[in-house]
Amino acid sequence: xxxxxxxxxxxxxxxxxxxxxxxxxxxxxxxxxxxxxxxxxxxxxxxxxxxxxxxxxxxxxxxxxxxxxxxxxxxxxxxxxxxxxxxxxxxxxxxxxxxxxxxxxxxxxxxxxxxxxxxxxxxxxxxxxxxxxxxxxxxxxxxxxxxxxxxxxxxxxxxxxxxxxxxxxxxxxxxxxxxxxxxxx
Amino acid sequence: xxxxxxxxxxxxxxxxxxxxxxxxxxxxxxxxxxxxxxxxxxxxxxxxxxxxxxxxxxxxxxxxxxxxxxxxxxxxxxxxxxxxxxxxxxxxxxxxxxxxxxxxxxxxxxxxxxxxxxxxxxxxxxxxxxxxxxxxxxxxxxxxxxxxxxxxxxxxxxxxxxxxxxxxxxxxxxxxxxxxxxxxx
DNA sequence: TTAATATTGACCTTTCCTGACCTATGAGCG
DNA sequence: CGCTCATAGGTCAGGAAAGGTCAATATTAA
Numbered sequence: 001x002x003x004x005x006x007x008x009x010x011x012x013x014x015x016x017x018x019x020x021x022x023x024x025x026x027x028x029x030x031x032x033x034x035x036x037x038x039x040x041x042x043x044x045x046x047x048x049x050x051x052x053x054x055x056x057x058x059x060x061x062x063x064x065x066x067x068x069x070x071x072x073x074x075x076x077x078x079x080x081x082x083x084x085x086x087x088x089x090x091x092x093x094x095x096x097x098x099x100x101x102x103x104x105x106x107x108x109x110x111x112x113x114x115x116x117x118x119x120x121x122x123x124x125x126x127x128x129x130x131x132x133x134x135x136x137x138x139x140x141x142x143x144x145x146x147x148x149x150x151x152x153x154x155x156x157x158x159x160x161x162x163x164x165x166x167x168x169x170x171x172x173x174x175x176x177x178x179x180x181x182x183x184x185x
Numbered sequence: 186x187x188x189x190x191x192x193x194x195x196x197x198x199x200x201x202x203x204x205x206x207x208x209x210x211x212x213x214x215x216x217x218x219x220x221x222x223x224x225x226x227x228x229x230x231x232x233x234x235x236x237x238x239x240x241x242x243x244x245x246x247x248x249x250x251x252x253x254x255x256x257x258x259x260x261x262x263x264x265x266x267x268x269x270x271x272x273x274x275x276x277x278x279x280x281x282x283x284x285x286x287x288x289x290x291x292x293x294x295x296x297x298x299x300x301x302x303x304x305x306x307x308x309x310x311x312x313x314x315x316x317x318x319x320x321x322x323x324x325x326x327x328x329x330x331x332x333x334x335x336x337x338x339x340x341x342x343x344x345x346x347x348x349x350x351x352x353x354x355x356x357x358x359x360x361x362x363x364x365x366x367x368x369x370x
Numbered sequence: 371t372t373a374a375t376a377t378t379g380a381c382c383t384t385t386c387c388t389g390a391c392c393t394a395t396g397a398g399c400g
Numbered sequence: 401c402g403c404t405c406a407t408a409g410g411t412c413a414g415g416a417a418a419g420g421t422c423a424a425t426a427t428t429a430a
Contacts, residue, residue: 030375031376062378086385087385090386142359142363156344170335175327177326178326254385270410272393273408274406274408275395275408276394
């Protein structure tokens with residue numbers, strides 16, 4: 001079972017205040033899973049959901065930073081989510097509906113990229129996507145430039161492949177989302 | 186806190202986006218946003234609009250200086266606005282919608298970006314380019330995501346703004362090139 | 371036991387809101 | 401004309417209201 005699969009279960013089961021009960025599928029219902037499920041449910045019928053970090057933490061009886069933990073560990077681009085936020089009065093965390101991961105080329109590439117990727121491997125992925133017409137020539141051009149070693153000159157070598165992977169995944173997910181939106185029109 | 190208290194999350198109330206709402210993101214309506222929206226609406230049909238600071242503040246139930254706050258934080262030249270004002274009897278604040286310059290806007294932005302740029306300044310540039318129709322909504326989306334702090338998490342803080350600047354410039358160049366190619370078709 | 375996950379709290383940054391005090395303009399008066 | 405005062409808008413520092421980061425610890429899974 002992948003890490004991702006763990007937070008897609010049915011309704012959470014936290015009846016009698018037992019700190020760690022198990023749901024039907026046997027997932028440990030710790031607070032992180034409960035938070036993840038709440039968010040997942042909120043996203044069922046909406047393009048995005050805004051959460052108020054402090055309020056949610058209060059209502060769940062956890063510290064606010066745990067919300068961040070859940071988001072950074074389970075609502076990542078690899079999982080198909082795009083997250084934005086604002087601080088200050090009236091701040092929020094906005095989580096966009098999961099971009100469906102249905103086995104298309106873009107998804108496969110995103111999933112296959114680990115935490116790091118070299119420039120060459122990156123180019124290969126992009127060219128493949130172009131050949132298979134999963135992305136347009138313009139999109140390929142953007143991706144190639146955004147992940148080109150050129151951009152990373154200022155950065156110590158050891159960070160380059162990490163950043164490249166991160167940006168590539170984020171951009172691919174955005175392209176996919178944009179494509180889906182256009183198909184709906 | 187008792188163990189029991191931990192599982193009381195169901196009642197949590199959040200604001201949610203409309204499914205398939207493409208136009209406006211549901212902005213949180215604090216007073217600053219209301220003021221900003223009022224000004225924006227007043228500018229929809231006019232090149233400029235005059236506001237009376239004290240009157241407006243009174244009618245909105247906020248202190249006059251909050252009007253200044255909104256103007257200096259959201260109606261800056263970077264956002265595409267020019268503001269003038271007069272004090273004394275019959276004073277006013279006049280907000281102009283900036284006349285689009287006819288040169289190449291993308292180039293101007295690239296030039297204005299130094300070696301580093303923060304996420305917020307970056308967003309402002311991108312939104313401004315979008316407003317001026319120098320880039321498309323999809324391109325803006327890509328740019329926003331490629332420069333989102335999310336991508337740079339793994340990097341030591343000191344490199345983030347440098348890399349962001351580098352990537353933003355590179356992407357803008359690519360977009361510009363693509364635009365030129367398309368004009369030739 | 372060891373590695374991965376989860377939880378917590380101290381401290382930080384951004385955004386919003388407020389009020390005290392400052393500056394400019396114009397009208398009226400001596 | 402020059403002074404004064406009422407009527408505007410301007411500035412700034414401080415506090416409040418959010419969310420973010422990080423590293424230490426605790427718990428669970430392998």
